[in-house]
Amino acid sequence: MYLRILKKDLKRKKTMNVILLLFVILATMFAASSVNNIITVLNGLDYYFEKADMSDHFVLTLNHNGDEIEEFLNNQPNVKDYRREDQLFFNYSALTQNGKKIVDLGNSVLLLPIDNGKLNYFDKDNNVLKEVPEGYAYFTGSLISKAALDFGDEFQTKLGDTELTFKYAGIAKDAFFGSEMFNNPRLIVNNSDYEKFMADEKVRENNSGIVFYINGYDKNTLESDLSDIPTVNFNKGISVVKTSYIMNIIVAGMLLIVSVCLIIVSFVVLRFTISFTINEEFREIGVMKALGLRNSSVRGLYLVKYLGIAVIGAFTGLLLSIPFGNALMKSVSDNMVLGNDNALLINIVCSIAVVLIILLFCWRCTRKIKKLSPIDAVRSGQTGERFSKRGLLHLGKSKLGATKFLAVNDVFSSPKQFGVMTVIFTVCLLLIMGLANTANTLSSGKLLPLFGAQESDAYITSTDMIAKVMTGEVTYREMCNEIEKKLADNGMPCKVTSEALLFPTLEANGKKASPAFMYNRNTNSSDYMYSEGYAPKYANEIALTTPVAEKLGIGLGDKVKLTLNGKTDDYIVSALSQSLIQFGESGKFNENADIPEESIKQVLGFQIDFDDSPDKAKTKKRIEKMKDIFSTKYVDDTDDFVMHCIGTDIKDTINGVKLMVILITAVIVIMISVLMERSFISKEKPEIALMKAMGFKTRSVIGQHILRFAIVAAVASVISIALCLPVTKLCINPIFSIMGAINGVEYNIKPVEVYIIYPIIVVAATLTGAFFTAIYMKTINASDTSDIE
């Protein structure tokens, strides 16, 4: 009999059972893929670095044979092992196609013969790259998107007097240099091609570079000890390399938030649907009890039914979770190898968990069965003992029309039902808003303080102009004067300043550090942001970022020995700050510090402040004009300058993630609206038929249903707008703190986009889903009142 009742139930309540099945599929798909993604993201870099066989420490030397470093490493007893990777480095302009540069990077490019590779490099399918055909070259990092070559496209590489033509072989993933922030892409080539370059004496002299991958040495000590070797160009531990992936981590963190939201949404919906469907079955439960079935038998019947639906749904969801999860991770896995070795197992465990959770929900919901009596069968689930008012509003007192009143009254009469929907839509909307705020902040000038610069009208970051300062051809002041003069001659009088970058050695408590120091004689230290302490007031005061202070074991008010150009002085740490310069390891001098102009070899860029303080449109025009004057495309406004510092590709990645999240959210909102509305129609069929019998037109009934969704979506929008900033801060500040912004950042909130467009998208998605489902009500006729049970 059990089976017959079940069979009948599945057939008769096909719609509700299918809806429940769909929600189970959704929940399993979201839960399995999201848990997998969370684990993947949290272990992301460790997994990638482990697969790539990364070391604890990295040392780079350019134009030297590396003997000095190798000798040092060989004499260190606590160096467990080290690997030497010989390659070539060169300016990006050496890469051409029919005489034209194929990229404009602003950074050096490396050429690595595959057999010299001491890390595992991966192809686009995450297989370890073991060989490269002769005449072919794989690209890593930003070269992939910026060169935009297709497989087999030819290009030329000229080093010294040797020019070779390569064919583009595809993308490769490089764990060490592949991040957006490092922006030092590599060409991975065949060894015979490399040997052709090495046969050129000029190349051997000017382009050789060596990377040492070192294991088993305390990173701080090694960095400190190696700082005395002049041929070392780069000397950092794995934590710095990890930090260089900060943007990928941020994108992954955004996906993590998406995943958590999806899990919340799926279980809220599931809980609601189960409770909803069981409530709909009061009548049957009452009848069964009237026939003499025991509570346990009735409860068992429903548990068996839901177990069946849960198992089928969970299995389908499990199958769908794999492509869905991959689609979610795609945006961050372009230049990383992400994944976990237990992905399928996690998916299966999650699916089983969903089945168990469904049974738990059912167990809790079916507890009500005990309370139901046969009278419920007669009263369609209403015991008649409830004296609290169902509707809070009174049609007689309302000024609303009948349709509007019914919609509003329904929402107020079923707060739990519509509250759940409001929560879901609010979560979805907050998700989009939070991610949009993050994306907009990352691609705006709001992060400028984290780069230790003051806001200006325009910024010149031309590598050619910066190189003139680096090579000593001109001093940075002379370059500033030259820019000022040229602009004045072109009718744009201005003041040009520059944040100078210096690399002193700091020593305290027997520990050494080489952070990048910012210095600008033309600005006041007090105009910059600090997280603790006060701005350096005197020439012998400095500000340090927290990671540097921690490395040296010092705090506010402590003294530190600072060696610059062979001269050592004592400085007092007056402030702690946050910065993205040198992966968070930087400091700031007071403007009156004794820094000889000729010692300044690196600048962040040249900042231009026009005398007449032009508006945005005028500034934009001037920026375009300046590009012509200085023959460079690297003249930016504040937003572009920050993007230039962070890495321009990341803007596309973030926008891609933003778009993906908007799409996912819209799809979820539509699906939930469709399924909810279908449930409502199924539940309210008698009322729909009655309304039609009374003379309500179909469009009025559809209007009533859509209006309920509109109210819910509007309320969710209002709540989301109110909670937007606090929730963004709560969820996103921890991500920014990884970047060094411990105290958070000032978010760039675009009111039209965040407060108007996104709510409109969610409201539109809700109404679209509800409308197309509500059309089904056309099939319910006034005469159906005679068929209603």
Place this chain on the structure above:
Amino acid sequence: MTTAVLEVKDLCKTYIINKRQNNVLRNVSFRIDKGEMVAVMGPSGSGKSTLLYTVSGMDKMTAGSVSFCGRDLADMSENDLAEMRLDDMGFIFQQMYMMKNLSIIDNIILPAVKSKKNKDSRRDIVKHGRELMHKLGISEISENDINEVSGGQLQRACICRSMINDPDMIFADEPTGALNRTASDEVMEELTKLNENGTTLMLVTHDAKVAAKCSRILFIVDGNIKGEYNVNRKLSLHERERGLNNWLLEMGW
């Protein structure tokens, strides 16, 4: 000369169930004049309710014509039919359907609020609703929830709702079917009063006692009107019921 409120000619209604044609109504013709109270009787499955739903425009006819207050239902769109049901017809169902989230008074006034024809203010509509409730003796339950009242009270509330827009005709599908004898008598008393005040009524019933209160009975078998019985309302109810029972026996009831 009496005016026809409802005029039905050669009405056919066919359902296709599992590719099989089921002719529920076959060439049914009759007319109901203004002020009449007509009962439709017949065995289960004879097509009584289908007839009621088809002539009231709730269901579509397969063939024939139905004219309500001079308007041919076949020529009317879904929206026009809905408007007609709202403004010119009233309905009473056996199951006392009401909107769950509304109080009794709100359920009663809902068609009036929805009606475009009704230009009364909301206050006047409520007043009219309360007057109807008072007339039917259910004033005390106006603010109650629909599940806080008895079946008889609820059906009387349904009668109030059917009357709120002063319809030309009220259709009732077994209005006393779900009520006990006392409640049934009360409801029929109200319907009879309505008819005496000029409202035209067409009701479907199994109950000869209920039918005996009507002015005319249509007896339907297998989708055809087999006979028509005019009740002499001057006789006592008992005599009317006996006469009707005799006629029904003749009809093969």
